[in-house]
Amino acid sequence: MTAPAAIALDIRLRLLAERGDDAAALVVPDVVLGSPREAADLAAFAAGCDVVTFDHELVDAAALAALEAAGRTIRPGAATVAVAQDKALQRARFAAAGLPIPPFRLLEAPAAAGLVAFGEAHGWPVVAKASRGGYDGRGVWILDGPAAAGDLVAGLTGAGEASPLLAEAWVPLTRELAVLVARRPGGETAVYPVVETVQRDGICRELRVPAPLPPALAATAADLGRRAAAAVGVVGILALELFLVGEGDGGRLVVNEIAARPHNSGHWTIEGAATSQFEQHLRAVLDWPLGSTDLRAPAVATINLLGPADGSDPRSRLRAALAVSGAHLHLYGKAARPGRKLGHATALGATAEEARGRAIAAAAALVGNGAGEGTA
Amino acid sequence: MTAPAAIALDIRLRLLAERGDDAAALVVPDVVLGSPREAADLAAFAAGCDVVTFDHELVDAAALAALEAAGRTIRPGAATVAVAQDKALQRARFAAAGLPIPPFRLLEAPAAAGLVAFGEAHGWPVVAKASRGGYDGRGVWILDGPAAAGDLVAGLTGAGEASPLLAEAWVPLTRELAVLVARRPGGETAVYPVVETVQRDGICRELRVPAPLPPALAATAADLGRRAAAAVGVVGILALELFLVGEGDGGRLVVNEIAARPHNSGHWTIEGAATSQFEQHLRAVLDWPLGSTDLRAPAVATINLLGPADGSDPRSRLRAALAVSGAHLHLYGKAARPGRKLGHATALGATAEEARGRAIAAAAALVGNGAGEGTA
Numbered sequence: 001m002t003a004p005a006a007i008a009l010d011i012r013l014r015l016l017a018e019r020g021d022d023a024a025a026l027v028v029p030d031v032v033l034g035s036p037r038e039a040a041d042l043a044a045f046a047a048g049c050d051v052v053t054f055d056h057e058l059v060d061a062a063a064l065a066a067l068e069a070a071g072r073t074i075r076p077g078a079a080t081v082a083v084a085q086d087k088a089l090q091r092a093r094f095a096a097a098g099l100p101i102p103p104f105r106l107l108e109a110p111a112a113a114g115l116v117a118f119g120e121a122h123g124w125p126v127v128a129k130a131s132r133g134g135y136d137g138r139g140v141w142i143l144d145g146p147a148a149a150g151d152l153v154a155g156l157t158g159a160g161e162a163s164p165l166l167a168e169a170w171v172p173l174t175r176e177l178a179v180l181v182a183r184r185p186g187g188e189t190a191v192y193p194v195v196e197t198v199q200r201d202g203i204c205r206e207l208r209v210p211a212p213l214p215p216a217l218a219a220t221a222a223d224l225g226r227r228a229a230a231a232v233g234v235v236g237i238l239a240l241e242l243f244l245v246g247e248g249d250g251g252r253l254v255v256n257e258i259a260a261r262p263h264n265s266g267h268w269t270i271e272g273a274a275t276s277q278f279e280q281h282l283r284a285v286l287d288w289p290l291g292s293t294d295l296r297a298p299a300v301a302t303i304n305l306l307g308p309a310d311g312s313d314p315r316s317r318l319r320a321a322l323a324v325s326g327a328h329l330h331l332y333g334k335a336a337r338p339g340r341k342l343g344h345a346t347a348l349g350a351t352a353e354e355a356r357g358r359a360i361a362a363a364a365a366l367v368g369n370g371a372g373e374g375t376a
Numbered sequence: 377m378t379a380p381a382a383i384a385l386d387i388r389l390r391l392l393a394e395r396g397d398d399a400a401a402l403v404v405p406d407v408v409l410g411s412p413r414e415a416a417d418l419a420a421f422a423a424g425c426d427v428v429t430f431d432h433e434l435v436d437a438a439a440l441a442a443l444e445a446a447g448r449t450i451r452p453g454a455a456t457v458a459v460a461q462d463k464a465l466q467r468a469r470f471a472a473a474g475l476p477i478p479p480f481r482l483l484e485a486p487a488a489a490g491l492v493a494f495g496e497a498h499g500w501p502v503v504a505k506a507s508r509g510g511y512d513g514r515g516v517w518i519l520d521g522p523a524a525a526g527d528l529v530a531g532l533t534g535a536g537e538a539s540p541l542l543a544e545a546w547v548p549l550t551r552e553l554a555v556l557v558a559r560r561p562g563g564e565t566a567v568y569p570v571v572e573t574v575q576r577d578g579i580c581r582e583l584r585v586p587a588p589l590p591p592a593l594a595a596t597a598a599d600l601g602r603r604a605a606a607a608v609g610v611v612g613i614l615a616l617e618l619f620l621v622g623e624g625d626g627g628r629l630v631v632n633e634i635a636a637r638p639h640n641s642g643h644w645t646i647e648g649a650a651t652s653q654f655e656q657h658l659r660a661v662l663d664w665p666l667g668s669t670d671l672r673a674p675a676v677a678t679i680n681l682l683g684p685a686d687g688s689d690p691r692s693r694l695r696a697a698l699a700v701s702g703a704h705l706h707l708y709g710k711a712a713r714p715g716r717k718l719g720h721a722t723a724l725g726a727t728a729e730e731a732r733g734r735a736i737a738a739a740a741a742l743v744g745n746g747a748g749e750g751t752a
Contacts, residue, residue, distance in 0.1 A: 004380030007403045010655060010691060010707035010719075027383045029405040119619055289699040296672060296724075323665040326650055331386035343386075348672075 001330070002055055002262065003027045004280035004360035009105035011286070016045045018325040023333040024055070039063035046072045053236060053285045054261050057085050070134065075185070075235040075285035076260045083232045084260035088131040088166050090232075099224060099255045103169040106131070110156040110165050115149035118167040125170040128152060137202015142170065171254050173243035177211050178265035181238045182290050184279040189229055190280065190290040192273060197241070199263050203339075206301040207268050209295065210354060214249050221253055228258060231359055237281040239263035264304065264341070269293075271328045271346050272300030297348035301355035303363035305343040307336045314342055314366040321345070327362030377646065377706070378431060378538035378638065379403045381655035387662070392421045399709040400431070422448045428611060429661045430637050433461050438708070444680070451611040451661035452636045452750035461610045464507040466608075472657050473607035475600060475631045478545040482507070486532040486541045493669070494543040501546040504528060506539055513578015520544065526746035547630050551618035553587050554641035555601035557614045558666050565605055566656065566666040568649060569596040571619070573641050579715075583644050583678040584728060585671065590625050591701040597629055604634060613657040627736035640680065645669075647704045647722050648676030673724035679730035679739035683712045683721040690718055690742040703738030 004022070004325045006013045015031050019026040025031045031050075036059040046052050051073045052064075063169070064078035065299030076084075083089045095101060103122050107114040119126040126149065130139035143149045144252035156165075176199055180192040188240025196211035197204045210218065221242060229238045241256040275283075283290055305314055313336035314321075321329055329344040345362040347354030378646075379400070382389045392408050393401040401407045408424075410417030412435040412740045419439070422428050428440075440454035454462075459465045464482045471477060477499050483490040495502045502525065506515035519525045532541075556568040572587035573580045586594070597618060605614045619633040642653035649690055651667030658667055681690055689712035690697075697705055707719040721738040725731030 001383075004383055007377075007380055008704075008706050009694070010709045012402070025405070026388070027400065027405065028378075031405075033448060087428075101650075187557070291698065292701045294702070318385070319664050321668065322659065325668045328384075330384050331387045361392050 001267070001278075002278045002282065003270055005236060005276055005282055006238050009279070009282065011282055012308065013047070014035060014049055016041070020137040024372050036060065039066065043070075046074070051075055051285050053281070054081070057261065058079065061085060063358070069090060077233065077235065079216050080232050080234050080260050084258055086132050087129050087134070087257055087319075090257055091166065091168075093231050094228065094255050096225060099227060099231070100172050100253060101128075101255050105167045106370055107165040107167060109162050110153045110154040112146070112150045114355055115143060115153070115165075115167055115185065116146045119143070119149065122169040127168040129145060129166040129168065129193075130161075131166050134372060137199075140202060141278065146177045156201045169247060170242045171245060173245055173254070174247050175211070176256075177206075177221060177242040177253070178263070179221050179240045180243065180263065180266045180269070180277055181225040181229040181234075181240065181279075182236070182284045182293075183229045183234050183238065184197040184290065185235050185287050187230065188290065189226050190275075190293050191225050191370055192266065192269060192277070193241075193295055194218050194294040195268065203265055203304075203306070203341075205253065205304055206356075207265060208356065209268050209300040209302075210271060212352070213244070216249065217244075217251050224255060228255065232258065232260065234260050235284045236260065237262050237266065239265050241265070257338050264344075267330070267344050268300045268302040268346050270330070272302075272348060297350070297355070298353040299349045299352040300346065301349070301359040302344050302346045304341055305331075305363055305366055306344065307340040307342050308337045309338050310368070311336065311338055314368075317366050321362045324362040324365060327358050329362060329366070342354045355374070377641070377652075378654045381652055381658055385655070385658065387658055390421070392417065392427055396560055402709050407588070412436065414538070416440065419443060419446075421751065422450070428450055429660050430457070430656070433637065435633065435697075437461060439530055448676040453609065453611065456608050456610050456636050457527055460634055462508050463505050463510070464540055465631055466633055467529070467544075469607050470604065471633050473603060475603060475607070477494060477631050478503075478547050479660065480544045483541040483543060485538050487527040487528045487749065488526045490721060491519060491529070491541075492522045492734065495519070497545060498545040498601065503544040503546050504562055505542040505544065506537075507542050514574075518561065518579060543580050543729055546643065547619045547621060549630070550623050550627070551620040552632075553589075553618040553629070554583075554639070555597050555616045556639065556642040556645070556653055557601040557610075558653075558660045558669075559605045559610050559614065559617065560666065561611050561663050562691065564666065565602050566651075567598045567601050567641065567670050568645060568653070568669040569671055570594050570745040571641055572646065577612065579680075579682070579717075580640055580707070581680055582680075582732075583641060583676075584732065585644050585648060585676040585678075588622070588728075590627070592625065593620075593627050593629065600629060601633060608634065608636065610636050610637065612636065612661045613638050613642065613653050615641050617641070640720075643720050644676045644722055646706070648672055648678075648724060672732070673726070675725045675728040675731040676722065677725070677728065677735040678720050678722045679735045680717055681742055683714045683716040683718050684743045685714050686744070687714055688743075690745060693742050693744060697738045697741035700738040700741060703734050705738060705742070719740060
């Protein structure tokens with residue numbers, strides 16, 4: 001989705017792809033085959049680029065640091081990428097910056113005793129998280145007591161998993177939110193309206209923009225976004241995921257985690273904001289003036305399309321979805337698998353209900369039924 | 377500009393390009409080198425495509441007809457392309473369909489006597505047009521009397537130019553307008569709001585959407601668009617250029633000419649309409665449901681960027697233009713030459729003045745001064 005933004009501004013993209021049939025390689029002409037986890041591949045790739053940036057975080061941060069030391073321009077920088085890859089580093093950084101986070105403790109290796117001690121100190125349930133590598137709900141476990149803690153550690157140890165574990169107090173959240181911030185090298189930021197992200201099974205299903213929040217809370221969320229962006233020194237787009245506890249004017253916000261790249265919670269911006277997150281990311285990493293983050297309609301809704309349980313390909317139902325007037329469809333060019341994010345549908349409306357109704361109708365047509373996977 | 381629309385819907389484009397550094401070849405990975413004026417190149421290219429379509433008209437229509445006879449799917453079809461390439465064929469077709477056109481006569485070869493006879497019958501000035509190959513004001517001459525007619529024919533004959541010439545009555549136009557119509561193979565159409573096109577020296581400089589017309593005239597323009605699309609049997613986007621004579625409720629419309637492809641007069645749709653003309657063209661030629669043509673704001677303005685007279689490249693001033701909030705920039709990846717269309721700037725607004733002000737500010741920044749080439 002970065003490619004269309006680059007085309008409009010005549011920015012020449014060079015893509016580092018692991019395979020020639022990666023989805024991005026199907027739409028970018030200038031492809032270098034290699035792995036973002038191999039220092040040599042990264043070095044050879046970076047040598048031909050004015051600026052290196054990312055649309056995922058599975059990159060070797062140490063190799064990026066070496067490239068920076070050699071004078072390459074990496075945005076976001078290696079230090080930011082390292083923090084974004086590690087939930088324990090995020091907690092430490094945000095604690096130091098005074099951002100509201102839940103009580104946490106880092107266990108250097110999975111240990112039932114450490115989880116139990118944390119639960120006894122902060123109450124159950126305890127949320128255990130792999131500090132690195134989690135995605136779409138994987139690597140996060142909610143433990144309701146000592147027995148569950150023992151089972152988790154036994155399972156991880158049995159699988160040979162010795163990575164650090166983060167123990168956190170469970171947050172009694174009422175909604176999940178996200179704030180998208182773009183930041184230039186000099187520190188200038190632009191913040192998008194706060195989004196409500198509707199999750200199921202740890203996977204984001206739906207975006208509602210603007211999030212239904214009192215103005216003071218929305219302003220606080222934007223402020224947290226700016227502070228988080230500064231705390232990790234991001235250049236480019238940062239998505240800050242937040243928990244809302246309580247509702248209305250009595251609500252409070254708790255920082256969950258970040259992504260330092262264009263993010264699923266910002267896909268609504270392609271049609272819904274004056275500047276898409278992809279164009280904004282390019283502007284930021286090129287140190288160009290940031291664009292307006294204004295909404296283009298009173299309400300925007302985005303529904304993620306997950307691969308249907310029957311394994312069928314939503315593309316086979318594209319005609320029916322295109323017949324839904326006012327819905328904007330995006331298909332990612334990936335092979336269909338049940339539960340895989342294959343695309344999204346966005347709609348604008350005069351009201352949240354109108355926008356959501358259109359987006360859901362289009363998504364339901366693509367996944368084959370109104371109550372299937374990928375619709376709310 | 378078709379590539380971003382194709383990316384969103386996971387449509388795999390294959391491009392026939394004359395050179396590997398053509399602007400389109402820089403953004404489409406699957407490029408076949410060849411000439412659209414060579415039957416063999418077209419045939420080899422078409423063999424690998426489900427549907428063949430066009431973003432320009434410099435194609436060998438006879439070769440397309442042969443491909444259709446061989447079973448290839450060409451949209452728009454060879455017969456439509458042939459009419460779009462020839463102003464004399466357009467006049468004949470629209471006369472037969474009862475569309476409002478000026479008096480005209482086809483001169484099979486340039487002949488001063490024929491032009492003079494036409495001027496004596498219909499009055500001076502007479503508009504002489506090369507029936508084929510005109511573009512951006514080239515191939516159109518306004519003759520104020522017999523002497524000018526003699527000079528034109530002498531010049532054409534001296535240059536070895538023996539192509540047919542169309543003589544037309546001069547239309548005392550007050551505005552130029554364009555109607556964009558998308559048409560599917562079965563005849564279903566979608567019509568965009570009528571646009572005012574502001575021309576200077578035969579080159580479109582500016583689009584104003586919606587055109588300032590009484591509702592009845594706007595409805596008539598839309599109806600002419602549908603009738604013209606049906607008359608030439610287009611599949612895909614058709615741009616119908618119209619002259620407005622008079623103003624207000626006393627105004628009347630005269631058909632000028634067509635383009636059977638996404639057209640400069642529709643570039644505003646990328647941000648200004650619910651469905652861009654490029655996505656709409658793809659939908660139409662794939663026989664998919666057409667999208668909404670609704671405006672996304674009360675007013676939309678687009679300014680074409682012409683290469684500055686000093687030969688400088690507008691890209692060198694991109695940062696300044698990006699600082700204009702709410703303007704959407706498009707650069708075409710072409711080498712800068714004075715007067716060449718290098719891109720455009722679009723802005724939305726609550727009023728025509730607001731939209732136009734933003735678009736002009738961005739365009740002026742790109743071309744280097746507020747009163748330069750390419751701005752109004």
